[in-house]
Amino acid sequence: MEKIKIFSPGSVANVSCGFDVLGFCLDDVGDEMIVRKTKSPGVKITKIEGQKLPLDVKKNVAGVAATALLNNHPTKEGFEIEIYKNIKAGSGIGSSAASAAGAVFGINELLGRPFTSHELIVFAMEGEGLASGAPHADNVSPVLLGGITLVRSIKPVDVIKLPCPKELTAVVLHPKIELKTLHAREILKKNVSMEKAIQQWGNLGAFVAALYNEDYELMSRSLKDEIVEPMRSLLIPEFDSLKKVCKAEGAIGFGISGSGPSVYALTRGTDKAQKISDAMKKIISSIGIDFVIHISTINNQGIKIIPN
Amino acid sequence: MEKIKIFSPGSVANVSCGFDVLGFCLDDVGDEMIVRKTKSPGVKITKIEGQKLPLDVKKNVAGVAATALLNNHPTKEGFEIEIYKNIKAGSGIGSSAASAAGAVFGINELLGRPFTSHELIVFAMEGEGLASGAPHADNVSPVLLGGITLVRSIKPVDVIKLPCPKELTAVVLHPKIELKTLHAREILKKNVSMEKAIQQWGNLGAFVAALYNEDYELMSRSLKDEIVEPMRSLLIPEFDSLKKVCKAEGAIGFGISGSGPSVYALTRGTDKAQKISDAMKKIISSIGIDFVIHISTINNQGIKIIPN
Numbered sequence: 001m002e003k004i005k006i007f008s009p010g011s012v013a014n015v016s017c018g019f020d021v022l023g024f025c026l027d028d029v030g031d032e033m034i035v036r037k038t039k040s041p042g043v044k045i046t047k048i049e050g051q052k053l054p055l056d057v058k059k060n061v062a063g064v065a066a067t068a069l070l071n072n073h074p075t076k077e078g079f080e081i082e083i084y085k086n087i088k089a090g091s092g093i094g095s096s097a098a099s100a101a102g103a104v105f106g107i108n109e110l111l112g113r114p115f116t117s118h119e120l121i122v123f124a125m126e127g128e129g130l131a132s133g134a135p136h137a138d139n140v141s142p143v144l145l146g147g148i149t150l151v152r153s154i155k156p157v158d159v160i161k162l163p164c165p166k167e168l169t170a171v172v173l174h175p176k177i178e179l180k181t182l183h184a185r186e187i188l189k190k191n192v193s194m195e196k197a198i199q200q201w202g203n204l205g206a207f208v209a210a211l212y213n214e215d216y217e218l219m220s221r222s223l224k225d226e227i228v229e230p231m232r233s234l235l236i237p238e239f240d241s242l243k244k245v246c247k248a249e250g251a252i253g254f255g256i257s258g259s260g261p262s263v264y265a266l267t268r269g270t271d272k273a274q275k276i277s278d279a280m281k282k283i284i285s286s287i288g289i290d291f292v293i294h295i296s297t298i299n300n301q302g303i304k305i306i307p308n
Numbered sequence: 309m310e311k312i313k314i315f316s317p318g319s320v321a322n323v324s325c326g327f328d329v330l331g332f333c334l335d336d337v338g339d340e341m342i343v344r345k346t347k348s349p350g351v352k353i354t355k356i357e358g359q360k361l362p363l364d365v366k367k368n369v370a371g372v373a374a375t376a377l378l379n380n381h382p383t384k385e386g387f388e389i390e391i392y393k394n395i396k397a398g399s400g401i402g403s404s405a406a407s408a409a410g411a412v413f414g415i416n417e418l419l420g421r422p423f424t425s426h427e428l429i430v431f432a433m434e435g436e437g438l439a440s441g442a443p444h445a446d447n448v449s450p451v452l453l454g455g456i457t458l459v460r461s462i463k464p465v466d467v468i469k470l471p472c473p474k475e476l477t478a479v480v481l482h483p484k485i486e487l488k489t490l491h492a493r494e495i496l497k498k499n500v501s502m503e504k505a506i507q508q509w510g511n512l513g514a515f516v517a518a519l520y521n522e523d524y525e526l527m528s529r530s531l532k533d534e535i536v537e538p539m540r541s542l543l544i545p546e547f548d549s550l551k552k553v554c555k556a557e558g559a560i561g562f563g564i565s566g567s568g569p570s571v572y573a574l575t576r577g578t579d580k581a582q583k584i585s586d587a588m589k590k591i592i593s594s595i596g597i598d599f600v601i602h603i604s605t606i607n608n609q610g611i612k613i614i615p616n
Binding site (some may be wrong): 002017018019020021022150151152153158160162188189190191192194197198199200201202203204206207208209212218221222227244 | 325327328329330458459460462466468470496497498499500501504505506507509510511512513514515516517520521526529530535595
């Protein structure tokens with residue numbers, strides 16, 4: 001294979017009780033990327049459409065991730081990457097993760113898969129480090145493995161793919177205000193109360209159990225975040241009203257996607273998702289902020305190869 | 309039924325990454341209790357053997373728990389309780405939980421089971437409140453439900469019974485030094501670092517997944533406690549040496565049982581458990597502290613009725 005075209009999807013990380021560890025993969029929004037073999041070794045980014053992002057491989061998350069892979073798999077072959085961005089940088093639905101994961105996925109395919117999907121996570125993480133100031137795996141993991149993933153540890157990388165109940169559907173609202181991950185990280189406290197930390201790990205443990213048991217009631221009771229949401233939600237317009245109407249329309253969970261400004265709701269099936277989307281639209285329209293809403297089943301495959 | 313005799317087992321709570329939420333039920337150590345119907349309403353504790361504990365129902369965990377049940381189920385019947393303690397108070401393997409859970413279990417049976425096992429937890433917790441200064445459910449839950457339990461919340465009570473891989477075997481060492489739960493609670497910090505809290509909930513989520521998948525390797529990687537163990541382990545003689553030898557002998561996990569001084573190891577099967585027990589014995593004998601070691605499969609049933 002000389003060339004591969006892929007769909008590299010958006011993702012929701014920091015899923016309520018799973019701050020920094022839990023993420024899931026979207027299906028209806030993502031970038032397209034083309035990776036080509038070249039004769040001169042190394043990586044080049046030859047084209048980026050849809051966003052103003054640097055072509056310099058050292059300054060682009062896809063370039064950094066691709067370089068990390070090649071540093072661990074010396075080869076005479078080189079690679080050219082074209083990126084067609086649909087996920088806006090700073091939206092909170094894993095724009096940099098899609099680029100980083102897509103680059104390593106594409107190169108790995110063209111090399112005949114020397115690495116497993118799990119092994120690619122560590123390379124994609126390096127790209128994430130460039131974007132957010134700290135390498136993290138909670139977006140690249142669901143993009144590379146598909147479905148819902150739990151990052152137990154990043155040093156060493158240890159990621160578990162969790163069960164993904166088929167009915168689970170996400171509604172993601174992206175209010176088009178800028179909010180850099182770096183800034184959203186800065187407002188986090190360095191310490192948390194033991195009491196709230198215990199609540200959080202009780203909720204996360206319960207949420208994992210709920211996924212295995214397909215217990216939607218328990219998912220609903222456990223998708224809470226008493227640690228990060230109270231702080232970061234202040235940066236998101238109409239957060240409390242959005243949460244209220246989504247819950248009223250049958251959302252299993254509602255919270256900040258990544259470090260915002262996007263918010264996510266999880267529900268059962270597309271009918272409820274449509275109602276939740278309508279309710280979100282009504283509120284966000286009323287304050288005159290431009291926005292986009294994605295309704296998406298959980299993408300249990302992750303990155304998809306687009307046939308030529 | 310006029311009378312019931314039960315085996316009310318010991319339990320291990322605060323299981324490493326599951327501080328305050330995770331517990332499991334033992335099978336080879338527990339109290340015996342006899343509960344009898346009487347004609348005069350209310351609860352009486354008529355006999356306690358094996359420990360010096362108050363007969364006054366207001367000062368005894370079994371009495372407090374039993375009273376909590378009866379306050380929620382008015383009846384003309386009364387109950388007498390005899391307790392034959394085998395679990396030493398202050399050992400860290402759920403002595404008060406066995407008494408509290410046993411009392412409400414016995415009375416519930418004699419009343420014709422007006423409450424489910426889950427519903428009994430809240431009454432048993434009140435007994436625990438007397439013993440430790442704060443009502444908690446992480447010991448009474450595995451005793452009442454059996455197996456391994458996760459306390460998602462205590463207000464309201466929300467407890468999940470997790471899968472219990474059959475091979476899982478516990479070795480519990482009780483070094484006979486006194487260490488009150490109340491004191492062990494005092495040395496806990498009120499705040500924890502966000503970084504360590506994230507590690508803890510990542511580990512707990514992974515441990516829950518590992519139980520569903522019977523993934524012993526993942527159990528081993530996730531049974532860690534970077535928050536409470538570093539402090540409380542200082543109160544336990546030879547903690548680090550014990551941990552080291554248990555790991556060397558194939559322990560999946562090793563940590564403090566409850567608030568100590570007991571420590572637990574989890575392993576696969578009785579052969580490894582015996583080797584772990586031998587290794588523990590060697591170390592604890594060398595420092596001249598009296599001790600007892602229990603080797604026990606996880607008791608997936610919880611309290612057992614003893615036929616007359």
